[in-house]
Amino acid sequence: MRSYQKLRAAVPQLVLSQEEEEEEDENATTSTPAGRSKLAPWWVGSGLLITAVLLSTITVWVLRQVSRGWHGPAPPSQCYLVPESHRYDCYPERSVVVTQELCESRGCCFIETLPAVGGKRGVPWCFYPPNFPSYVVQSLNQTALGMTGLLVRREKAYYPKDIQVLRMDVEFQTNTRLRIKITDAAKPRYEVPLEVPRVMKRAENPIYSLEFSQDPFGVLLRRQGTGTVLLNTTVAPLIFADQFLQISTTLPSRFLYGLGEHRSTLLHSLDWNTLTLWARDVAPTESFNLYGAHPFYLLMEEGGDAHGVFLLNSNAMEVALQPAPGLTWRTIGGVLDFYIFLGPDPNMVIQQYQEVIGFPAMPPLWALGFHLCRWGYGSSNETWQTARAMRNFQIPQDAQWNDIDYMDGYRDFTFDPQKFASLPSLVEDLHKHGQHYVMILDPGISSTSPRGSYWPFDEGLRRGLFLNTTQGQPLIGQVWPGYTAFPDFSNTDTHQWWLENLQRFHTHVPFDGLWIDMNEPSNFMDGSEEGCPPGELDSPPYTPAVLGNSLSAKTVCASAKQNASVHYNLHNLYGLKEAEATASALIQIRGKRPFVISRSTFPSQGRYSGHWLGDNRSQWKDMYYSIPGMLSFSLFGIPLVGADICGFSGSTSEELCTRWMQLGAFYPFSRNHNTQNEKAQDPTAFSPLARTAMKDVLLTRYSLLPFLYTLFHRAHLQGETVTRPLFFEFPWDVATYGLDRQFLWGQSLLVTPVLEPGADSVLGYFPQGVWYDFYTGSSVNSSGEMLKLSAPLDHLNLHLREGSILPTQKPATTSKATRGNPLHLIVALSPRTTAWGDLFWDDGESLDTFERGNYSYLVFNATENIFTSNVLHASTEATYVTIDAVSFYGVQEPPSKVLLDGQEKPFSYLDNQVLTISGLGLRLSQGFSLQWL
Incomplete structure (x- = not known):
């Protein structure tokens, strides 16, 4: 309240008097007359104050008042007073050169500025004046969860079919989450069919306050503890037309992340940067819209707090960033349905999302083991030879994959009867060795089979399960098998057809997982074989900055008909709905946890699949970009993510592939994959030195599987991230905000890879505290500094954070073989000799083991020279595994003796302050304590 009172004292004429406030309080549910010039506050339950919002500066407010009622071209005196960084684009169309006449026809300011460096769009020449007409709040009424109101536009907007009256619903859902939804008050509009939690009561003690401007309408969201303004939408007008929705806001800092899928640094540039969200098949390239759409951002505030904003909208959109700092959402359909998450730390923001x-x-x-694939094995025997070579060199591998060359004529649910005749035998052999088989599937179903009948197409056509043209006929595009139809996964009947196809194929080739590719959906032609019909769906009044300048570029027509809606609304959901159908089918076929990797993704995808980062290249910069890509998908709730190790296209070098294998061993989803007509890049293809380095780092990964598996359990149970940026754990350290060349597994394991050629050392940032070398236990006490680390070609730098306990295991060449080996616990003591860790253990494949209670969960603690293993939940699986050793890093003085449950045990102590007790032979289901004296 103090900041509100200060503003009132400074500008008393902007708010109602105390008497007027009391009068308004008594009549809080009455309508506010259109055209009212005062800024009126309202109160709601829980003591949440909804007050008038001031604009960012008094100067801008004065200009607004002076010019109120004027709706022609903006006077130059107004325009030049708007700072360049605060100019919100009034003419974002890229298809025309903006002239003063065009700009002023919209009632906006026109000032030419110097062109941006490098051809990028810079300061807009055409921007909104302070008085630009917008909506006004006509009424605002209390509801059980918050409030509902009507917003009225008194003047037409410049986009066709603008909506005059909007409905706004606000829900104070939890103390750290609110929802603001704006839609047409008169008729329903398309909304994303995402299952969201139902809220039953209003938050009692929210850590935020919400304020409104009445005329023009605007929202101001503030964090109560610090007073930080998280959203202020009064900086530019709300526009809500049938096919153009736009809302802008200031941001409290420049530290913004998310908004995928794009190839970029983890920390986005706010230097007039536009990010487009429209699923597209294109090799990852900067500035292009890529395979998925994730309209969610996380922002770090000054002081270390964080918040997130999610726009639940699946239409084509773009997000324009500018150095104010500010942001503009533009989408061409649906509704504005915002969820805001208040954290306050970044980990909590992602959990709340x-x-x-x-x-x-x-x-x-087994999904967390090492996977191997390539396009171009040529035959099942060649594939088999690679798997055998991996075994001969005893290099860990859990899964062997095949790309589209296993198919007969690139048709789904077939395999080549000549080149891949031994495929069923290969799969049988993999299973005998505790390994798994994964194959690719594309959604494009061949519509022209050279041998006549093709059941997947014939049956899909008979049941009416494909995307249709506006004329009601199957839309035919072109993918690998030639002319193809596209299944409509928004139709539940299609899920059944998909299952039947997979069941039929599984009887011949008992695959274990599925790789769904080309599901943007990708199309080798634009739209269809007949093009796309004229109309506002395929040629909307505004097209976001999509690659190809058309919604149908290398995909199907936006006007295509689907069961749930038109493709215009559903395009960005295509990969999600296919993943849902695929995961469901795998559960029904195998009766075990499904493994699905998808290229196209949308929010909630993590419930059904993981993701790989697409068709990258064998270049050093591509290896670097995989880190911000992986970390971004951790923010998006898709923890099972990785890039094609050593690169997909082009030929790798031995040095690049060795370094990439070291990095890729710490992708949550670890797969080496490359294209046809390039030399092989699996570990067996290289010199003994490189091959050994690759083998060693994979063995390190397999030793850490218990730790990694536990991280995935925590992600599944409560939404924690598996890989995370350093600033997630050190949000008070601003030096971590831009770091994306290192990352953490969980809270405690720091990975510092080499990302440049010819290097035998690497620079890594170590936040304040003690960090231990994972391999040796040697420590460094950092004050928060960049350190130079030795990094010969056969070494990856891994460090443990003080206060952590990692469960590791003697590695074998498969996860199945590894899980039977003894455990070794590594305790990284803090200077106060404390540490904590946990372990989740189950059979590794059954459905819903946690939900059914078929698991073991252990918590490890170290305090004052006493270590305890506490079994909080146990199952029979834990009786087959033993804890063989415990190592303590950071034991300052050599102990005189070590006691296991009171009985003295032999130990070793090294000069680098590492204490190890071996030969314990304790069952995992058995709690115990160790004490050193």
Whole structure:
């Protein structure tokens, strides 16, 4: 309240008097007359104050008042007073050169500025004046969860079919989450069919306050503890037309992340940067819209707090960032349905986001092993030879994959009867060795089979399960098999057809997981074989900055008909709905946890699949970009993510592939994959030195599987991230905000890869505290500094954070073999000799083991020279595994003796302050304590 009172004292004429406030309080549910010039406050339950919002400066407010009622071209005196960084684009169309005449026809300011460096769009020449007409609040009424109101536009907007009266619903859902939804008050509009949690009562003690400007309408969201303004939408007008929705806001800092899928640094540039969200098949390239759409951002505030904003909208959109700092959402359909998450720390923001979109599925343990694939094996025997070579060199591998060359004529649910005749035998052999088989599937179903009948198409056509043209005929595009139809996964009947196809194929080739590709959906032609019909769906009044300048570029027509709606609304959901159908089918076929990797993704995808980062290149910069890509998908609630190790296209070098294998061993989803007509890049293809380095780092990964598996359990249970940026754990350290060349597994394992050629050392940032070398236990006490680390070609730098306990295991060449080996606990003591860790253990593949209670969960603690293993929940699986050793890093003085449950045990103590007790032979289901004296 103090900041509100200060503003009132400074500008008393802007707010109602105390008497007027009391009068308004008594009549809080009455309508506010249109055209009212005062800024009126309202009160709602829980003591939440909804007050008038001031604009960012008194100067801007004065200009607004002086010019109120004027709706022609903006006077130059107004325009030049708007700072360049605060100029919100009034003419974002890229298809025309903006002239003064065009700009002023919209009632906006026109000032030419110097062109941006490098051809990028810079300061807009055409921007909104302070008085630009917008909506006004006509009424605002209390509801059980918050409030509802009407917003009225008194003047037409410049986009066709603007909507005059909007309905706004505000829900104070939890103390750290609110929802603001704006839609047409008169008729329903398309909304994303995402299952979101139902809220039954209003938040009692929210950590935010919400304020409104009445005329023009605007929202101001403030964090109560610090007074930080998180959203202020009064900086530019709200526009809500049938096919153009736009809302802008200031941001409290420049530290913004998310808004995928794009190839970029983790920290986005706010230097007039536009990010487009429209699923597209294109090799990852900067500035392009890529395979998925994730309209969610996380922002770090000054002081270390964080918040997130999610726009639940699946239409084509773009998000324009500018150095104010500010942001503009533009979408061409649906509604404005915002969820805001108040954290206050970044980990909590992501957990709160996943409470809305759904927590990720628990993967099978084998999914976390090493996977190997290429396009161009040529035959099942050649594939088989690679798997055998990996075994001969005893290099860990859990899954062998095949790309589209296993198919007969690139048709789904077939395999080549000549080149891949031994495929069923290969799969049988993999299973005998505790390994798994994964194959690719594309959604494009061949519509022209050279051998006549093709059941997937014939039956899909008979049941009416494909995307249709506006004329009601199957839309035919072109993908690998030639002319293709596209299944409509928004139709539940299609899910049944998909299952039947997979069941039929599984009887011949008992695959274990599925790789769904080309599901943007990708199309080798624009739209269809007949093009796209004229109309506002395929040629909307405004097209966001999509690659190809058309919604149908390398995909199907936006006007295509689907069961749930038109493709215009559903395009960005295509990969999600296919993943849902695929995961469901795998559960029904195998009766175990499904493993699905999808290229196209949308919020909630983690419930059904993981993701790989697409068709990258064998270049050093591509290896670097995989880190911000992986970390971004952690923010999006899709923890099972990785890039094609060593690069997909082009030929790798031995040095690049060795370094990339070291990094890729710490992708949550770890797969080496490359294209046809390039030399092989699996570990067996390289010199003994490189091959050994690759093998060693994979063995390190397999030793850490218990730790990684536990992280996935925590992600599944409560939405924690598996890989995370350093600032997630050190939000008070601003030096971590831009770091994306290192990352953490969970809270405690720091990975510092080499990302440049010819290097034998690497620089890494170590936040304040003690960090231990994972391999040796040697420590460094950092004050928060960049350190130079030795990094010969056969070494990846891994460090443990003080206060952590990692469960590790003697590695084998498969996860199945590894899980039977003894455990070794590594305790990284803090200077106060404390540490904590946990372990989740189950059979690694059954459905819903946690939900059914078929698991073991252990918590490890170290305090004052006493270590305890506490079994909080146990199952029979834990009786087959033993804890063989415990190592303590950071024991300052050599102990005189070590006691296991009171009985003295032999130990070793090294000069680098590492204490190890071996030969314990304790069952995992058995709690115990160790004490050193």
